[in-house]
Amino acid sequence: MVEFKINGKQVKAEKGETVLAVAIREGFAIPTLCHHDVLGADGRCRLCVVEVRRGNRKRIVTSCLYPVENSIDVFTESDDVKLVRMTVLELLLARCPFSEVIQYLAKQYGVNTVRYTKDNDKGKCILCNTCVKTCETLVGVAALGMTGKGPLKKVSTPFDEPSDVCIGCGACVVACPTGHIYMEDRDGFRTIWRKKFELARCPACGRYHAPVEQLEFISKKSGVAIDELRICQNCK
Numbered sequence: 001m002v003e004f005k006i007n008g009k010q011v012k013a014e015k016g017e018t019v020l021a022v023a024i025r026e027g028f029a030i031p032t033l034c035h036h037d038v039l040g041a042d043g044r045c046r047l048c049v050v051e052v053r054r055g056n057r058k059r060i061v062t063s064c065l066y067p068v069e070n071s072i073d074v075f076t077e078s079d080d081v082k083l084v085r086m087t088v089l090e091l092l093l094a095r096c097p098f099s100e101v102i103q104y105l106a107k108q109y110g111v112n113t114v115r116y117t118k119d120n121d122k123g124k125c126i127l128c129n130t131c132v133k134t135c136e137t138l139v140g141v142a143a144l145g146m147t148g149k150g151p152l153k154k155v156s157t158p159f160d161e162p163s164d165v166c167i168g169c170g171a172c173v174v175a176c177p178t179g180h181i182y183m184e185d186r187d188g189f190r191t192i193w194r195k196k197f198e199l200a201r202c203p204a205c206g207r208y209h210a211p212v213e214q215l216e217f218i219s220k221k222s223g224v225a226i227d228e229l230r231i232c233q234n235c236k
């Protein structure tokens with residue numbers, strides 16, 4: 001068992017837990033973008049910084065990666081923390097000026113102006129890699145990846161072409177913290193990552209609810225008959 005303080009409150013944690021996990025459990029709000037409850041942390045957005053003090057030493061660390069330690073003092077909203085978060089948000093806003101989530105967080109921290117040149121070609125993507133990990137680890141198809149280098153780095157399907165392995169499940173859309181990934185369901189078809197998927201219609205209520213390719217994928221993996229999967233969650 002590890003004991004330390006967060007904002008003056010004495011807390012207990014298991015060895016190996018992160019400061020972020022304990023802070024959230026104890027009711028302290030820390031903003032995050034790239035942290036995912038199931039996939040864990042990569043430490044890419046740097047928004048979750050906190051101040052860790054031990055004696056006279058103090059450091060700014062990323063709380064989603066920082067393991068708890070005995071006798072440290074953690075501060076989630078110190079002046080230094082706020083300053084770092086403001087800088088991070090200003091940079092994120094310069095990269096993704098149209099991201100509503102980033103606009104909202106920037107406003108919360110009083111970031112009203114951006115001193116850097118704004119990008120107009122990055123959409124809302126902060127390169128957090130969550131969609132790539134979701135596709136690979138949670139869905140198990142690996143249709144997405146990071147391509148390019150430096151300012152040209154982006155997330156996409158191989159060669160920006162419709163992916164052979166993408167099943168159109170939309171898990172990446174749900175996982176993306178900034179709303180970058182475009183997906184549209186219309187007239188019985190789903191469009192995502194430049195690919196069009198036929199949607200299956202529930203035989204009971206007639207609602208379009210999932211791409212046929214996704215149901216075929218699940219059927220193959222689980223052994224459940226495709227006709228059973230065609231029935232939507234509401235009608236099961």
Ligand code: SF4
Binds near residue numbers: 126127128155180
């Ligand atoms: S599309 Fe979304 S989830 Fe994927 S890397 Fe960009 S911000 Fe992260």
Ligand code: FES
Binds near residue numbers: 032042043044
């Ligand atoms: S949430 Fe910790 S670095 Fe993004």
